Amino acid sequence: MSADIPDPIPAATPAPAVAAPPVAPVAPRRPGGVLNWLALLIAALALVITGVLWQKLGFTQQELARRSQDTVTQAVEARTLAAQAEALTQELQARLAVAELRLSEVTLQRSQLEELMLSLSRSRDDNLVQDLESALRLAQQQAQLTGTTQPLISALQAADQRISRAAQPRLNPVQRAIGRDIQRIQGSALTDIPALVLQLDDLARQVDEWPLLNQVGQPPAPPPGKTKAGRKPASPATPEPAAAPAAARDAAEVSSDGAQGWGRVSGWWSALWTRIWDDVTRNGRELVRVSRIDRPEAVLVAPDQALFMRENIKLKLLNARLGLLARHMQASQADLAAVETALARYFDTASPRVTAAQTTLARLRKDLVDSDLPRPEETLTALAAAAGGR
Numbered sequence: 001m002s003a004d005i006p007d008p009i010p011a012a013t014p015a016p017a018v019a020a021p022p023v024a025p026v027a028p029r030r031p032g033g034v035l036n037w038l039a040l041l042i043a044a045l046a047l048v049i050t051g052v053l054w055q056k057l058g059f060t061q062q063e064l065a066r067r068s069q070d071t072v073t074q075a076v077e078a079r080t081l082a083a084q085a086e087a088l089t090q091e092l093q094a095r096l097a098v099a100e101l102r103l104s105e106v107t108l109q110r111s112q113l114e115e116l117m118l119s120l121s122r123s124r125d126d127n128l129v130q131d132l133e134s135a136l137r138l139a140q141q142q143a144q145l146t147g148t149t150q151p152l153i154s155a156l157q158a159a160d161q162r163i164s165r166a167a168q169p170r171l172n173p174v175q176r177a178i179g180r181d182i183q184r185i186q187g188s189a190l191t192d193i194p195a196l197v198l199q200l201d202d203l204a205r206q207v208d209e210w211p212l213l214n215q216v217g218q219p220p221a222p223p224p225g226k227t228k229a230g231r232k233p234a235s236p237a238t239p240e241p242a243a244a245p246a247a248a249r250d251a252a253e254v255s256s257d258g259a260q261g262w263g264r265v266s267g268w269w270s271a272l273w274t275r276i277w278d279d280v281t282r283n284g285r286e287l288v289r290v291s292r293i294d295r296p297e298a299v300l301v302a303p304d305q306a307l308f309m310r311e312n313i314k315l316k317l318l319n320a321r322l323g324l325l326a327r328h329m330q331a332s333q334a335d336l337a338a339v340e341t342a343l344a345r346y347f348d349t350a351s352p353r354v355t356a357a358q359t360t361l362a363r364l365r366k367d368l369v370d371s372d373l374p375r376p377e378e379t380l381t382a383l384a385a386a387a388g389g390r
Contacts, residue, residue, distance in 0.1 A: 177382035
């Protein structure tokens with residue numbers, strides 16, 4: 001047994017003594033089984049989660065595939081339905097076009113039928129409205145031709161009477177409009193064309209009676225306020241020619257009165273012879289006449305020129321009459337002014353006839369003004385409303 005024992009280890013040479021640092025106490029190591037189990041647990045858990053996720057992913061893929069298949073199927077069905085809807089729409093459009101065509105034909109036939117029925121079944125009121133409108137328009141044309149409002153007033157009054165006899169309530173607005181138009185037309189200031197035409201015709205007839213300044217055989221015109229030369233002013237005691245039969249009756253009556261009646265008869269005879277002597281002497285004095293000439297052109301007018309001058313004045317008056325009828329007031333006034341100038345230059349303005357003609361011409365020039373004829377607008381509007389409201 002001593003041989004098996006090894007030789008003792010020689011003692012080591014002691015090293016120099018060095019101060020060693022303090023060593024912390026080392027904890028005893030735990031066995032590594034806990035960590036391994038923990039790692040295995042985590043790995044198992046991860047494996048389980050992975051399996052669940054893989055299974056869920058598989059289910060998701062299957063669901064997506066199924067839904068994709070359903071979507072494709074629905075898309076095919078939708079395309080089929082869209083094609084059917086398109087075909088149905090085209091068919092409906094064709095039917096709608098045919099229906100519209102038939103509807104237009106039916107509407108046209110209905111309108112024609114309504115017009116035919118309206119023309120066949122027009123009532124008395126509609127005929128009355130049309131007659132009144134035609135009468136008013138005809139009266140308006142007559143008023144424009146004649147230049148007076150009398151045709152319009154007569155037509156409106158006749159229309160009022162016809163509406164009153166008809167006694168239709170829907171024509172009452174027309175009747176009120178007629179009353180307003182009559183008042184407005186009667187109150188309007190308008191030139192009386194027929195009266196002016198008559199005055200012009202009267203002047204044209206009087207042209208031959210107007211005395212000229214150089215006319216031979218006419219008595220001289222006395223100055224205003226004086227008597228003619230060679231004549232005595234008539235006294236109240238001077239008898240007139242028309243008084244001769246009365247004086248004769250007086251002489252027959254006073255023949256039985258004695259001396260007083262004879263004196264009256266002698267006075268009447270003396271006055272008669274005095275008047276005869278005055279007339280004879282006046283005619284003798286008028287054989288030679290001396291007067292003042294202010295317008296020598298009037299004295300130099302020859303008898304044949306006087307005839308043409310009178311005819312020219314007549315033509316001027318005729319032109320004024322035509323201008324008046326044609327409503328050319330300015331032309332008529334110009335013609336009347338020319339006639340006034342001729343009267344003042346060539347005719348005896350002291351003659352009563354010439355003075356009256358000048359007064360008439362001045363009044364005519366004042367009356368010749370442009371004026372518009374009134375129109376029955378309210379009545380025509382009311383008639384149109386009544387005709388449209390049937």
